[in-house]
Amino acid sequence: MSSHDRIDIQEPTFGAGIWHFGRYVDRYATDGYGPPVDTLAAIDLAGQVGDLSVVDLTFPFDPPDLPVEEVRAALDRNGLRAIAVTPEIYTRRFVKGAFTNPDAGVRREAIELVSRAAEVARLLGCDYVKLWPGQDGWDYPFQVDHSEIWRFSVEGVRELASTFPDLRFAIEYKPREPRNTMVFSSAAKTLLAIDEIGLPNVGVLLDFGHSLYGGESPADAARLAMSRGRLFAIDVNDNHRGWDDDMIVGSVHLTETFEFFHALREARWEGVWQLDQFPFREDSVEAARAGIRVMKSIHRALGLLDHDALTAAQRAQDALAAQRVVQRALLSAMADQ
């Protein structure tokens, strides 16, 4: 642990889902929390943040016929790169499921939509294609044959990963919403599915908030995925632990967020620190800056942490000693700004 001295800590790369800058709608404010924002406008907003290097792009673009070249140009002029493409396999066509839709034709459409997204990801030189099958699952007891929809999920992802062996596919698990229960609901369950899929290019995208409100310790969930070499990407945000509130990073669970990034660093994980916030009622650029400000403080605090003392406390599983070490590092770093 002594090798973790301050010198080797490089500022991380920051990213965001492009939807962070989009227009939000929900079942009550059906006319939206603001005016529409199309793909190019959202990229320009992301560019205004100042500290973002990469974005995760939803696909199809808005408008759907927007040429990839225009997207690339917008990214370029904002100093951004597309780290991932997220195919929208959760809109009206797929409300009864994408990979798990009872209609084989719709399942095929889901594969095709992801395939088109994968080709765009290739064009844009992305690191991964994100799979978030939010409509795949069930709402009611007895509604589905769990074996069947598990099989559909495994087969769908396997087909994609086989077809695009040069790309990586990151499954973003989530306990629920919009489905009352999602098939890929936890880190462990997703790792079991990956085990069944049996291909090297399928991994996990761990969303801090999903992990937290799913009852996991995000640091431990990351550890589990990393121990199998499957932590492909992360998203961060915060919530009140009962729902995916997608709040500003560190606004509620500052200590757990710090623990999460500490776990990544201990394992020498080197991916992007990526925002997945939904600032429904806030300015999206300012909200991104607020999230990054907290992440920078956390990063600085990692450099201040007394690793030897923390290691000793953890060996003894001494909660009081560990808290003392952590509060000393975390809170002075925050004050520095």
Added chain:
Amino acid sequence: MSSHDRIDIQEPTFGAGIWHFGRYVDRYATDGYGPPVDTLAAIDLAGQVGDLSVVDLTFPFDPPDLPVEEVRAALDRNGLRAIAVTPEIYTRRFVKGAFTNPDAGVRREAIELVSRAAEVARLLGCDYVKLWPGQDGWDYPFQVDHSEIWRFSVEGVRELASTFPDLRFAIEYKPREPRNTMVFSSAAKTLLAIDEIGLPNVGVLLDFGHSLYGGESPADAARLAMSRGRLFAIDVNDNHRGWDDDMIVGSVHLTETFEFFHALREARWEGVWQLDQFPFREDSVEAARAGIRVMKSIHRALGLLDHDALTAAQRAQDALAAQRVVQRALLSAMADQ
């Protein structure tokens, strides 16, 4: 209790929120769970259910310039009556709050929108105006001065109830969503607000699901509101106890639902048994029929319940005996169909 024999039990009146038949949208399926359904079309769908007598209408109508007379005609041709009007004080204009908006001008607009809805309620001969200020509250720690927004809430409702003394206003409380915390979050808190408002024409609309996922026992919450003469209306549905899933009545918590209706009947409460389901992925007419089918079974079970045995069990607070009585009544009634 002996007076509760089968003879005196009349079939209850069934109702539904008109949104039950509308088009759902959420933050993922932003293009909706189906095509748009305007007010008249929704009323016609409600008419198809067959067992509905009343509906609660959202206002403004869709389209906004739809004349009240056309609404009335649609209700008439479907054998329906408007039991309530629900002003939409939670759409884009009000995403930062209606009664509690930081902008006094928007607070005024909220009062005006409700006032217009109240006039429509008068025209349609409704029983009450429903107030559901779902955007009134806060998302983050330290975001608001809780005293101020409580005062705003109390004053807003008081002004309306004073201005329309001939109408009744029913506050529908809910723990959260779309705000992370709502001001009117529980039965007890709403009753305290009503106490401060100090007017006879303000009461509670108790939504079974809101009560359940807010950690209340709905039967006990109803008891509390009735003990103060303030239970103006109810909505029923079901959920997995972590969110307002608005599922089909009785699909998860059959026993608690039965207990809720039993509490109403013991207190001789005589309002409408009203649906507030969101059948995102189901046929809305069939979903309403399913909910009513369960409510009819519950109603029949109330007639079969051995009240003397239940009263004895409750006197002794004997959970095993109470369950036995309840299962005997409830489950045979269900089997009858």
Added chain:
Amino acid sequence: MSSHDRIDIQEPTFGAGIWHFGRYVDRYATDGYGPPVDTLAAIDLAGQVGDLSVVDLTFPFDPPDLPVEEVRAALDRNGLRAIAVTPEIYTRRFVKGAFTNPDAGVRREAIELVSRAAEVARLLGCDYVKLWPGQDGWDYPFQVDHSEIWRFSVEGVRELASTFPDLRFAIEYKPREPRNTMVFSSAAKTLLAIDEIGLPNVGVLLDFGHSLYGGESPADAARLAMSRGRLFAIDVNDNHRGWDDDMIVGSVHLTETFEFFHALREARWEGVWQLDQFPFREDSVEAARAGIRVMKSIHRALGLLDHDALTAAQRAQDALAAQRVVQRALLSAMADQ
């Protein structure tokens, strides 16, 4: 599915954890919810239930020097068999952990206690040794090195399973309590650990209530464990979905309980239907009878279920149709009694 006709359904074997009949204590009623009940007295109470065939015995016995022969005699005279032994690796010696204790000496004591229990299990001809390391986990963020305690857990169970290759070890997972987070917290995580352990004689004991309040669908969790051949045993009870309330079977989640047993039957799983209730304030014999009464009704309902209709509904993922089928079967069976 057509082979599931009524004829092939044999009444299941019923069992219970012996603690069901013991004396409860908690952090408030430190003088207990009743007088002490020792091992032989608890066995005699289990015998009074009338429908129990097997019990799971905690070890050490009470008193600790009670000879195995006396236990066997008590079982015999009550027509019972010991299906399992549960070593108490969660009492004072182990409050900081059994397999994961920071002190290597205490970890060794835990292995030794389980080993002694395993020998008793052999003597009694049990089906499995149950491992419930309820103190293995953490309470606070940063308290532990998650990799280390995962490794401790895997190694501890592996050593035991290697040492006793003729016995089966069933890990009972649980989200939390008494630890704020347990290492073996979900079905999926436990299956990943079993995968790492790499031995055939380690499996899962699925407690319905643990699964439910951990956010799983118990039917789906059972499916997952069975798909890997690792569902060694089950416990049933009920709760309000926020804690391990260990209530009477079916008292809250009747439909999910039915779905759970349906999943077991579809997979032709043939183990014991076992109670893990904590009737703090009820008569323990009567509470066991109440749980069994519900299980018998559920069993009968499995025979009445229209499998073809249910299969069709599930193929279509039609929640309304599935509910209709289920309510018809479940509720008439209950009425029969």
Added chain:
Amino acid sequence: MSSHDRIDIQEPTFGAGIWHFGRYVDRYATDGYGPPVDTLAAIDLAGQVGDLSVVDLTFPFDPPDLPVEEVRAALDRNGLRAIAVTPEIYTRRFVKGAFTNPDAGVRREAIELVSRAAEVARLLGCDYVKLWPGQDGWDYPFQVDHSEIWRFSVEGVRELASTFPDLRFAIEYKPREPRNTMVFSSAAKTLLAIDEIGLPNVGVLLDFGHSLYGGESPADAARLAMSRGRLFAIDVNDNHRGWDDDMIVGSVHLTETFEFFHALREARWEGVWQLDQFPFREDSVEAARAGIRVMKSIHRALGLLDHDALTAAQRAQDALAAQRVVQRALLSAMADQ
């Protein structure tokens, strides 16, 4: 608000429940998390903390015949004062309820036990008698007549408050545990009961953790109780928001804890800052010191808070601005130590 300058801030008085220093038991570690600690030994441990001025004493003492004079002497030699007495109306005699017990004789015993505690409170010059009827409520649907047990609760407290008009009675509400639902489950519900009781000497003890895991915002709950002049006392601790974990103050919800104390200060509430932690696996003296260390940091941070900026942010309900102000104050204060 400008009057809140640093000068007027006096260090608060710190207190603790004496059980903080006692011996813990739960339903698994029935032999306790350590050896027994009697009343005098617990007082001596409290004295070792160094920053405690007052303690809340459970009654009967341990042993039950311990003379009040010996307790007073132990308090004196440790520089402590008894701020309250907490009658144990939740032990074996009362597991089916104290004020709500179905047996009138046991209800009378509860009144008598509290009365004896009240007399001891007089002798010791306490500020209040704490009422925590943790066994008063219900476990199952249909188990009780909610009206009856509400009436029992109101009448029980009213009788006590009438009998001892010179003493104050503080009801500590809690959502649940040990009962699955408690009668006094939230701030608002308790205030409604106090309203019905109709006496000036009955108020609320707000436990931060109970409020948090009950879904309240503790700052808002305090505001509500203070607005009616009924916030008699507070307890602080922390939890993971799903249960009453009674963890070290600030270990999870630092920002909410700060907001809570800020709300008290804004309202010029001047009571004791009191610990209610359960350090099951930690040294109780060190755990108390850790809690107080965090409270002192929070107190210092209150002095550093830019009140004008916070007021402006809250007027605008601007979450981002409020967080910025708060993080600046809170985190530098923590770093100071």
